[in-house]
Amino acid sequence: xxxxxxxxxxxxxxxxxxxxxxxxxxxxxxxxxxxxxxxxxxxxxxxxxxxxxxxxxxxxxxxxxxxxxxxxxxxxxxxxxxxxxxxxxxxxxxxxxxxxxxxxxxxxxxxxxxxxxxxxxxxxxxxxxxxxxxxxxxxxxxxxxxxxxxxxxxxxxxxxxxxxxxxxxxxxxxxxxxxxxxxxxxxxxxxxxxxxxxxxxxxxxxxxxxxxxxxxxxxxxxxxxxxxxxxxxxxxxxxxxxxxxxxxxxxxxxxxxxxxxxxxxxxxxxxxxxxxxxxxxxxxxxxxxxxxxxxxxxxxxxxxxxxxxxxxxxxxxxxxxxxxxxxxxxxxxxxxxxxxxxxxxxxxxxxxxxxxxxxxxxxxxxxxxxxxxxxxxxxxxxxxxxxxxxxxxxxxxxxxxxxxxxxxxxxxxxxxxxxxxxxxxxxxxxxxxxxxxxxxxxxxxxxxxxxxxxxxxxxxxxxxxxxxxxxxxxxxxxxxxxxxxxxxxxxxxxxxxxxxxxxxxxxxxxxxxxxxxxxxxxxxxxxxxxxxxxxxxxxxxxxxxxxxxxxxxxxxxxxxxxxxxxxxxxxxxxxxxxxxxxxxxxxxxxxxxx
Numbered sequence: 228x229x230x231x232x233x234x235x236x237x238x239x240x241x242x243x244x245x246x247x248x249x250x251x252x253x254x255x256x257x258x259x260x261x262x263x264x265x266x267x268x269x270x271x272x273x274x275x276x277x278x279x280x281x282x283x284x285x286x287x288x289x290x291x292x293x294x295x296x297x298x299x300x301x302x303x304x305x306x307x308x309x310x311x312x313x314x315x316x317x318x319x320x321x322x323x324x325x326x327x328x329x330x331x332x333x334x335x336x337x338x339x340x341x342x343x344x345x346x347x348x349x350x351x352x353x354x355x356x357x358x359x360x361x362x363x364x365x366x367x368x369x370x371x372x373x374x375x376x377x378x379x380x381x382x383x384x385x386x387x388x389x390x391x392x393x394x395x396x397x398x399x400x401x402x403x404x405x406x407x408x409x410x411x412x413x414x415x416x417x418x419x420x421x422x423x424x425x426x427x428x429x430x431x432x433x434x435x436x437x438x439x440x441x442x443x444x445x446x447x448x449x450x451x452x453x454x455x456x457x458x459x460x461x462x463x464x465x466x467x468x469x470x471x472x473x474x475x476x477x478x479x480x481x482x483x484x485x486x487x488x489x490x491x492x493x494x495x496x497x498x499x500x501x502x503x504x505x506x507x508x509x510x511x512x513x514x515x516x517x518x519x520x521x522x523x524x525x526x527x528x529x530x531x532x533x534x535x536x537x538x539x540x541x542x543x544x545x546x547x548x549x550x551x552x553x554x555x556x557x558x559x560x561x562x563x564x565x566x567x568x569x570x571x572x573x574x575x576x577x578x579x580x581x582x583x584x585x586x587x588x589x590x591x592x593x594x595x596x597x598x599x600x601x602x603x604x605x606x607x608x609x610x611x612x613x614x615x616x617x618x619x620x621x622x623x624x625x626x627x628x629x630x631x632x633x634x635x636x637x638x639x640x641x642x643x644x645x646x647x648x649x650x651x652x653x654x655x656x657x658x659x660x661x662x663x664x665x666x667x668x669x670x671x672x673x674x675x676x677x678x679x680x681x682x683x684x685x686x687x688x689x690x691x692x693x694x695x696x697x698x699x700x701x702x703x704x705x706x707x708x709x710x711x712x713x714x715x716x717x718x719x720x721x722x723x724x725x726x727x728x729x730x731x732x733x734x735x736x737x738x739x740x741x742x743x744x745x746x747x748x749x750x751x752x753x754x755x756x757x758x759x760x761x762x763x764x765x766x767x768x769x770x771x772x773x774x775x776x777x778x779x780x781x782x783x784x785x786x787x788x789x790x791x792x793x794x795x796x797x798x799x800x801x802x803x804x805x806x807x808x809x810x811x812x813x814x815x816x817x818x819x820x821x
Contacts, residue, residue, distance in 0.1 A: 262338030263395065264322070266329050277305040279323045286314060316718065317398040321373065325396035328375045333361065335371065335401035336719065336751035344368065345405060347388045353406045354456075356380035357399065364393060371397040371405070400752055407456055443494040446487075447502075451529070451544070453484070455522045460546060460587070464495065466539030471495065478714045478761050479587065479820075492539065499542050503531040510540050517614065528614060547616050556596050559589070560806065565767035565797060572706030572769070573597040573675065576648075579668035579704045581655075583680040588820075589712045589763055590677040591616055594651055597675060598622065607646055611638040612653035627653070635660040643667060652676040658694040665695055668703040682799065683709040683768035684787035687778050701775040707768045709799060713806070713816040715760040717753035721745040726807075726814055734818065736804050745810045762811050764803045764821055768796045 274282075281291045286309065294305040294314075301308070306323075309315035318334070325332035344360040345353075347368070353359040358372035358380050368390040372380065375394045385392055450473060454462050459475035464487075471487040487495055500507045503516030514533045519526065530545040556566055572580045580597070582590040595617055602608060602621055610619075613627035613635070623645075625638050635652060636659040642650055643663075654677050655661045668674040680686045686707045690700045724746040731738040747757020768774070768791045777787050792798060797805075803817030 262334040262336070264325070264332040264334070266326050266331070272327070272329050274327060275305075276320075276323055276327045277309075279327045280306075280309070280315065280319070283319075283323055283326065285319045285323065290314060317400050318719070321396050321398040321401075324373075324375065328396070330375055331395040333369075333371050333395045333397045333401075335361070335397050335405055338362075340371075340405055347390075348384055350406050352383070352387065354403075356384065357402060358384060358394075359402055359405050360384070360388065361395075361405070367391045367393045370394050371402055373397065373399045373402055403456075404752060404754070407453070443491060443498050446491070447495060447498045450485075451520065451527075451546075452522055454544075454546060455525065455527055455548070462542075462544040462546065464499070464542040464544075466492070466536060466541055468538070471539075471541075478756075478758060479712055480714070480756075496533070496540050496542060499531060499544070500533065503529075505531070505533065511535055528616075530614065547614065554592060554596055556593075556600070559593060559596060560762040560811065561593075561765050561767075564795060565765050565802070568767045568769050568795075569597075569706060569708055569765075570600070573673070574601060575673060575705065577668060577671045577673055578706075579665065579674045579676070580706045580708075581676055581678050581686050581704060582708045582710065583678045583683060583686050584710045585679065585681070587712070588710055589761075590710065591653065593708065593710060593763070594675050594677065595619070598649070598651060601649065606648045608649040608651070609642045609645060609647045610651035610653070611635060611642060612651070636663060639663045639667070643672075647672060649673045649675070654678070655693075661690055661693045661695050665690070665699050665703045669699070674703075680709070682784070682788065683707040683766050683796070684784040684791055687770075687774070687787060688781075688784045691778075691781065697779045697781055701770070701778040704770050706770065709766045709768075711764045711799060711803075711820040712761045713764055713803065713812040713820050714756075714758035715762045716745055716747055716810065716812055717750060717757055717759040719752045720748040720750035720757060721810065722748050731804075731814075735800060737801055738804065742804070742808055744807045744814060747813055747815075757813075758816075762806060764799055764806060764812075764817065766796055766799045766802060769794070 277291050277295055280286055281288045291305065291309070294308040298305040298308045306315070306320055310317060310320055322332045338361065341362040344362050347360050356372070356377065357374060358370050358377070360368050361371045362369045368388055370381070370384060370392050372394055373396070375396055381392055381394060450462065454475050457475060457477055459477050460479075461476040463474040463476070463481065465472050465474065467486070469489045471489075471492045473484045473487060474481045475484050497507045500514070502518045504518075505514045505516050513535065515531065517528065517530045519528050521527070525548055528547040530547070532543045534541045534543065556570070561569065569580075572578070582593050584590050591612075598608060598610070598619060602619065604621070607623070608621070609623045609625065611625040611627065615624045615626050618624070625633075625642070627633055627635060627638065635654070635656060639650070639652060639660060640663060650664075650667055650672050652660065652664050652674065655664060664674050664676055678686050678689060680689050684707075686709075687700055687704065690704075691697050722745065724744055726742040726744050728738050728741050731742065749755040749757045753759040770778075771794055773790050773794070774787055777790060788798075799821040800817060803812070803821050804814075806812050807814050807817060
């Protein structure tokens with residue numbers, strides 16, 4: 228069992244290790260030992276899935292009927308409404324779907340899938356169909372699918388495999404997890420090395436004119452596709468002795484994925500440079516570029532940075548899924564009084580709203596959620612970003628282009644002449660951009676932007692350090708949000724624990740009693756990490772009259788923080804502790820990020 232500070236709980240302070248109690252998250256329904264559950268007697272064919280959900284006791288009939296009414300109004304299915312609201316788990320929906328069609332349900336975290344069967348069809352086809360073979364029943368091929376009504380998928384899989392099929396129902400998450408295991412990168416590396424050995428002696432680095440299926444090209448494409456599939460935000464190619472290790476950053480944490488042998492390292496680096504239109508002969512200086520790709524139908528924008536080091540040249544690729552659905556503040560984890568304060572601020576007609584935090588803490592995503600909430604036909608919203616991460620319908624978005632001379636400051640000056648109501652500045656990086664943004668907020672515009680500080684009160688002093696007069700900051704800034712991203716506990720395997728009040732206080736948490744919480748365990752659905760997805764931790768500071776006076780007096784950030792806390796601001800760590808109580812994350816994650 229994993230502790231909240233690592234695989235064995237040894238990675239964090241001893242006084243914060245959880246005390247396990249004899250209770251775990253109950254499964255919706257017990258499974259047989261092999262993970263296959265037959266349908267219940269009586270049969271439910273011809274019924275609506277929503278009716279089956281109520282019959283199985285997953286939800287009360289009133290809640291299901293309300294979802295049916297909401298689905299009718301929003302153009303979605305009742306099942307989508309229930310899953311998106313969190314009232315129904317994906318696994319419960321899969322069980323209800325299996326009952327509706329009179330099929331077996333399969334729990335792929337228990338069932339030992341046969342990867343030889345899974346690899347009978349390409350992983351791209353499996354993702355497209357939402358179905359994957361999992362084993363054999365005599366001569367019949369078992370196919371796990373989330374939608375057994377998709378007869379076209381079954382017909383295509385039958386043609387691809389040449390076998391008779393027997394569909395069973397699994398959750399989409401289980402299917403996606405199995406697909407990600409179908410073609411591991413270690414196999415792709417081995418295949419690329421073998422193909423490269425069979426090539427006719429051409430230098431691996433000279434691939435500009437190579438065929439599209441050249442080994443190095445296929446290897447790089449495989450790595451990028453795997454990263455997108457696993458939801459990675461970054462890919463790190465790092466020289467390590469005689470090899471190059473490849474690491475993915477998933478949910479904010481780096482983990483090694485594979486290693487590239489020395490003979491292919493130069494070719495991989497050159498291939499990435501060619502993709503970003505960089506100089507392949509320059510190995511002494513850092514370079515940066517970008518490229519747009521289509522991966523499984525998703526538009527992905529990739530920012531590429533090369534980093535010369537003592538062991539060789541490395542590459543970091545930042546992945547931005549341009550088709551990713553915009554998140555709401557609810558899904559980001561902002562709730563309660565802090566949510567009300569933030570929403571009141573960005574719905575005003577003018578003023579500045581700042582979101583602060585380190586790189587990768589989700590600042591831009593929070594601003595996109597705010598823009599999405601106020602986006603309407605009667606407002607002219609203009610953004611200037613580097614890069615434009617998500618496409619917003621009805622919003623004018625400007626991409627920074629340093630080579631052409633389009634900087635934040637220059638673009639912001641031009642935006643002010645374009646009759647904007649709302650301005651979003653991707654990042655306040657220098658004093659000129661800060662000055663224009665503050666002046667814009669003072670002249671009747673709503674300005675949203677990000678800033679790099681550790682907490683909300685420090686944003687005020689940071690602007691002063693950037694040369695903005697304190698009285699201008701005090702007049703312009705209405706609200707500052709500081710945030711972090713913590714990994715969300717896997718709902719399928721998290722286990723209950725009790726955190727001692729004395730240990731919590733010793734660690735700096737404002738706790739009055741022992742806290743009932745959850746700790747990570749690790750299962751097949753979360754890749755053994757105990758976490759799946761991320762949740763935001765926030766502190767929201769409204770700039771009151773008292774804080775304005777302190778700003779003008781050039782008070783320290785600590786003094787401002789004391790006043791803000793006395794006026795209702797919940798500090799980051801306290802908000803994190805509340806999310807620990809709610810079972811959303813672990814105490815280890817809160818101490819790691821906050």
